[in-house]
Amino acid sequence: xxxxxxxxxxxxxxxxxxxxxxxxxxxxxxxxxxxxxxxxxxxxxxxxxxxxxxxxxxxxxxxxxxxxxxxxxxxxxxxxxxxxxxxxxxxxxxxxxxxxxxxxxxxxxxxxxxxxxxxxxxxxxxxxxxxxxxxxxxxxxxxxxxxxxxxxxxxxxxxxxxxxxxxxx
Ligand code: AR6
Numbered sequence: 001x002x003x004x005x006x007x008x009x010x011x012x013x014x015x016x017x018x019x020x021x022x023x024x025x026x027x028x029x030x031x032x033x034x035x036x037x038x039x040x041x042x043x044x045x046x047x048x049x050x051x052x053x054x055x056x057x058x059x060x061x062x063x064x065x066x067x068x069x070x071x072x073x074x075x076x077x078x079x080x081x082x083x084x085x086x087x088x089x090x091x092x093x094x095x096x097x098x099x100x101x102x103x104x105x106x107x108x109x110x111x112x113x114x115x116x117x118x119x120x121x122x123x124x125x126x127x128x129x130x131x132x133x134x135x136x137x138x139x140x141x142x143x144x145x146x147x148x149x150x151x152x153x154x155x156x157x158x159x160x161x162x163x164x165x166x167x168x169x
Contacts, residue, residue: 014154119154
């Protein structure tokens with residue numbers, strides 16, 4: 001039985017087994033959630049990302065995939081890095097966005113994580129409209145078979161929270 005919860009706040013302040021990062025395929029950090037996670041989590045996360053690049057993801061982590069590292073100084077056991085699609089008004093990339101949630105939860109299951117905190121993937125720099133992103137995130141979270149007990153969406157700001165809350169019902 002999986003419970004979906006919503007929180008308004010900064011994901012780097014959350015306590016969870018796994019915290020999901022809206023990364024880019026380089027895995028070497030960036031702005032938004034990615035920057036915040038690396039800043040608060042400290043250099044161990046970047047070091048682990050560099051190792052992953054050198055070993056398995058020399059060409060980068062593909063969009064829609066997910067991979068775990070240490071969570072460094074964050075109050076979590078793991079950070080799960082996933083690469084959201086850039087929003088396109090001419091091409092339907094919804095399946096790739098759903099895949100970020102599915103793959104992150106698959107990795108969480110492999111790790112044995114029971115609580116997983118997600119940001120609203122692709123809704124910042126990658127410009128996905130919040131209402132549509134919330135629909136995809138919640139539909140995927142509701143329907144995926146997983147041993148994760150709590151899927152927590154951590155929304156940055158009141159507007160994003162309200163959009164998710166309106167869709168969760
Ligand atoms: N906690 C929770 N949510 C946050 C936080 C935070 N600390 N900071 C921002 N958000 P974004 P993307 C929200 O841009 O769109 C990076 O440079 C934000 O308001 O972080 O998937 C990566 O390296 C928005 O709603 O991720 C990639 O290059 C949501 O998190 C690129 O951005 C996602 O915004 C990925 O873009």
